[in-house]
Amino acid sequence: MKRSEPDTRMCVEGLTPGLFFHISSGFEPAAEIEISKKLGEYGAKHVKTQRGKLHFSLAVNHTVTPHVLQSVLGCEGAFVAVANVAGVSADEKCLEDFEKLPLVIGKEQWQAALKLWRFLHSQEEKDPKKLFPSTFRVTVKRGGKHNWKSIDAAGIVGSGMLSDDFKKMTGLDLTVNLKNFDLEVYVHVQHDAATVQLGINTMKNSNDRVSVVDMSLRGATDEGGKVIRLRSSVAANMLTLAEVKPGDILLDPFGGTGSIPFLASDRLQPGLALSSDLFPHPIKVARSAKRAAGAHLHHTEKSSASYELMQADAGALPVRTGSVDVIVSDIPFGKRSQDGATIKALLPKFVAEAERVLRPGAGRMVILCSARSPFQKLLFQSSNLHMEKAVTVSMGGIDDVRLFLVKRKKEATK
Ligand SMILES: C[S@@+](CC[C@H](N)C(=O)[O-])C[C@H]1O[C@@H](n2cnc3c(N)ncnc32)[C@H](O)[C@@H]1O
Structure with a gap:
């Protein structure tokens, strides 16, 4: 009516x-x-x-x-x-x-x-x-x-x-x-x-609706100065799309302050939630947030045991082949991040690493990146990764962002 x-x-x-x-x-x-x-x-x-x-x-x-x-x-x-x-x-x-x-x-x-x-x-x-x-x-x-x-x-x-x-x-x-x-x-x-x-x-x-993870990160971010952090609602939605199951090994190779693995470890009981970043400063912020969250984490003991931080290049991950169930990550982009050429050179190496470390037939990946990045083209070129979904998203007024849901095919890498 x-x-x-x-x-x-x-x-x-x-x-x-x-x-x-x-x-x-x-x-x-x-x-x-x-x-x-x-x-x-x-x-x-x-x-x-x-x-x-x-x-x-x-x-x-x-x-x-x-x-x-x-x-x-x-x-x-x-x-x-x-x-x-x-x-x-x-x-x-x-x-x-x-x-x-x-x-x-x-x-x-x-x-x-x-x-x-x-x-x-x-x-x-x-x-x-x-x-x-x-x-x-x-x-x-x-x-x-x-x-x-x-x-x-x-x-x-x-x-x-x-x-x-x-x-x-x-x-x-x-x-x-x-x-x-x-x-x-x-x-x-x-x-x-x-x-x-x-x-x-x-x-x-x-x-008013932030999680313990978010509060801890906020405090740590303020202490640590300039870091780019993903909003927790977006991290939560990415984790939902990744269908993280208890016991899964989850990796964020561009982990920054660790917001994605931190949230996963607090809510989803993964076997391991590993946040990796090339630079020491965001890792320092992540470490301080982890300490600040302390006893408030939902699954306290499991959380602190399952959430780990590591310093590594996403283009050369010190991670065993076929050992990761889920990669959930937002790839650096935008002016506040590194220059475009560095990211462009890194992407083929990262896609090759994702293909290598994800578990054949079961591994999946949820990635957020610039709509202008060659990530989608690289996925099409990969023989072991299958793009299930690509969606344009808008976050806090930024519209040229793409979200990818990718599955690792069964075939073993050479
Ligand atoms: C968009 S931010 C990720 C933010 C993170 N999700 C958070 O909430 O804090 C991208 C991160 O990638 C990191 N990074 C840049 N180049 C990298 C590389 N080659 N390997 C690993 N990490 C890298 C940056 O230091 C930055 O922390």
Whole structure:
């Protein structure tokens, strides 16, 4: 059913009550696997994938908590779904429609969303008054070209929520507070469509949802100065795609601060998670993070025993032939990394080494690299590596990144 009264070009589409999980785009299928696994037992079901977002249905029940949501490592935030909106125009006149949007969404959808929002907060909120929000702010984020500004749209949606009609419809009597708000209404516009969502206060941003690994690395990174570190949500999604099993030997030959093997050792019980890097500085940071994590690691003894650091060239790995089950790695690229020529010369050596060390017939590899790198061409030239999947991903505004899922064929290397 579509609703578009009062007079506006925006249309609200009926939506299953539930959550939107925000994901770095390209990683939606990996995150879907993790969310289905972790929230399936609470009745959550995948409804729809949109770019950078997964919609899961979630009924109000008595077990799911924001804490459970925080255990999903592959997402960058979770929000209560309020509405899908079509008919967002680039025209400045669209701002008038934003004022009507809170009303266009309609009573039923606001009530369903607020019920779920209250339920989630009631699990951890000590002050019952906070379950009936009195302050709010609106955030608008945009993708695409529009002749209006997000901040103006946010102000206008906000004024729609201050109207008597909105108050009557929802029972919410709100005042604006940009810093100390009980309720955050988040409007995410993608070209001519938008989603309206409610922030979950214990998950205000991804910083609240970091793992022990991430916290340890953050502290160590700050101490150590300039190192390039992969976001933990991306590392988690890469590990999901690699289907790491307990007991597996995992190698990251461009390990840097060790974020991928560190996370694997904390969560997935590999036999060994080995982080290798050519340079001493990131290894020093990795070592300090490992020490900082100490007793907080999930599988403490196994974790510290299974996570190892090593200094080596990814083009000449001191690793036995056919001994590695999984390689998961992000290859250096971009201006902050080494010069392009060095990486270009290294890649054929690395691909040959990957082919050598991966277990024939079972070994697999998940690699993140520049879309401009010759990595894909090298895979095609390799007789023992098979590219299963290549996806363009976008991470923190960088769009020219490719993700590869590669399998080691059965044939033994010569
Ligand atoms: C994109 S970063 C990896 C970041 C890592 N995933 C993390 O989260 O810290 C690439 C790493 O490759 C390392 N590197 C560059 N050339 C290398 C080589 N020939 N062999 C091994 N590591 C190398 C760099 O020192 C850098 O730490």
